[in-house]
Amino acid sequence: MVNYKSIKLSPGLYFVSTPIGTARDITLRALDILASVDVLAAEDTRTLKKLLEIHGIQLKNRTLISYHDHNGSKIRPKILDYLEQGKSIAYASEAGTPLIADPGFSLLSEVINLGKNVTSAPGPCALIAALTIGGLSTDKFYFEGFLPNNKNQRELKLRNLNRYSGTLVFYESPKRLIDTLEMAVEIFGEKRLGVVCREITKKFEDAKRGNLKELSDFYRNHKVKGEIVILIDGVKDAAGGLDLDRTKIETHLKEALRSMSVKDSAETVSIALNLPRRDVYQLALQIKNSSD
DSSP: OOOOOOOOOOSEEEEEOBOSSOTTOSOHHHHHHHHHOSEEEESSHHHHHHHHHHTTOOOTTOEEEEOOTTTHHHHHHHHHHHHHTTOEEEEEOSSBSTTSSSSOHHHHHHHHHTTOOEEEEOOOOHHHHHHHHHOSOOSSEEEEEEOOSSHHHHHHHHHHTTTOOSEEEEEEOGGGHHHHHHHHHHHHOTTSEEEEEESTTSTTOEEEEEEHHHHHHHHHSOOOOSOEEEEEOOOTTOOOSTTSOHHHHHHHHHHHHTTSOHHHHHHHHHHHHTOOHHHHHHHHHHHHHHHO
């Protein structure tokens, strides 16, 4: 049965969220857009073709473009040219919501700068799905995406988030899961609660809950595959305001300033320590100026 309908679309770019596992996790509006746009762009054209086939959508003589991080600078001008011609274009990352730890931001920026229409067809997102089933607080969270590959940078990032009071969310690969959990135990402590969500919406979906030590021990003895989201509970005694030890704030800022700009350092530390961003920025400026 065909569940979509052909609709008249205004010229512009349509960011379409696609399933992160189960093919039926797609909205009817997303199917309508995929069936109706003039041009289809995808991070992985093979994945999009398969999705179209599953839902009975014919490509016909429409243009299908591959667009990802590695060819973006070359392909963006072609997409922008289609927009100038008054075409409607759908963009889908390989899975989930475009731009959420996926390609698309540079394209979005250039389309906005041209004054062209941009629309989202919202839908699946591993970040939101993990928060939904994780069992940790969802009223406040910080999404880091994938942690840095470099071990020192990864450690610095986690240390800067040590005092954050909301739930921390990370994407992770199976190969690096154990290393990240062991580092989290060292930085956040053995008793901090965590959740490892794996293969969300897929056949072998699993959410392993426990403290970080328990999770680290478990995955040290169990090899896993698939897409992974790690949730870590926020610190429960996080100090808000500027009454936190100034020396501690300066220590965090100095560590951050080794690899980040003043602005990014201030933002990272203010989030991690629950401090007013403006005040942390001023302190970061002072530290930066005194070291120059």
